[in-house]
C-alpha cells in the first residue's frame with residue numbers, strides 16, 4: 508500500500524483534515540523478556556474517523572489500544588501521539604475525558620494482584636452518578652439509550668447489564684478519542700445497534716475519533732469509515748472502507764476478514780531494528796538457545 512499507516516478523512520477539504528487524532532511513528536514495543544510485538548509500527552488516524560481494528564487472536568489489537576490509551580510507556584514523547592499529546596506522558600488526556608478507553612473486562616489494578624474484577628454491592632445509580640462533572644443531559648441520554656435500571660445491584664445483574672453500566676460510565680464525558688476493545692460483545696442486538704448509532708453521531712457531529720477492535724462485524728460495513736488490519740504486530744492494511752477492493756466482490760466484511768486471516772502465513776517473529784535496552788536488561792536468558800518461544804509452547 509502506498510500510504511501505509513495513514514487513514515485520512517473521507518473528503519479533501521474536510522474541516523478535520525488539518526491534524527491527526529492519532530499518530531504513531533516508528534513504534535517498537537515488547538512485553539518483558541519477549542521478542543518485539545511491534546517493531547516499526549506507524550499509524551495515522553484523522554478526526555471524525557471510525558476505524559475498525561481487525562486481526563487474528565494475539566495479533567496485537569488490545570496491546571495497541573492500551574498503548575494508545577497511555578497504559579504503556581513506549582519510546583519518547585513523539586512516538587505515540589493522541590490529539591497532539593503524548594499518550595503516556597500527558598496524563599490530562601485521560602483526566603479530562605478527551606481520551607477514553609473501554610476495555611474488555613471491568614476490573615481494577617490492585618498492586619501486585621494485578622487486574623481483579625470489580626466486586627461489591629453497588630447500585631447502577633451509585634456508579635453512574637459517582638462520575639463527577641458529567642452533563643446531566645448526556646447522562647440521561649446514555650441511561651435511556653442503554654436501557655439501564657438505576658436500581659440494578661451490580662453484583663446481581665447479568666454480564667450484559669453490567670457491561671451497559673460500564674459503557675455508560677465510560678461515555679459520560681464527551682470524548683474526543685474513544686478506544687473500544689470488544690465492548691459490545693455482551694450486548695443484545697438492540698443495545699449494540701443503538702450504541703453504534705450513538706458513536707456515529709459523536710463522530711459526525713463533534714469530530715470525535717473512534718478505534719474499535721472487534722471480531723463481530725455485523726452492521727459494521729456501513730458504520731466504519733476506515734479499516735486497519737494487523738497481523739502479528741504488523742499493519743497489513745490501513746485504508747478507507749470504501750476503498751477495500753475485496754469488499755466490492757464479497758458478501759460482507761466478515762467474509763473479507765475471514766479470507767485475510769485464513770491466508771495468513773505464520774512468520775518468524777521480527778527482530779527489533781534497535782533492540783530495546785529493556786529486553787536486554789530484563790531477559791534472564793540473553794541469547795540462550797533455551798529462551799522461551801512460541802514454538803517451544805508445543806513441548807510444554
Ligand SMILES: Nc1ncnc2c1ncn2[C@@H]1O[C@H](COP(=O)(O)OP(=O)(O)OP(=O)(O)O)[C@@H](O)[C@H]1O
Nearest residue numbers: 538539541544562563564565566567568569570571
Ligand atoms: N501482559 C502480557 N504479557 C506478555 N505478553 C502479552 C501480554 N498481553 C498480551 N501478550 C501477548 O502479546 C500478543 C498480542 O496480544 P493482544 O492481547 O494484544 O492480542 P489481540 O489482537 O488483542 O488478541 P485477541 O483478538 O485475542 O483479543 C500475544 O502474543 C499475547 O500473548
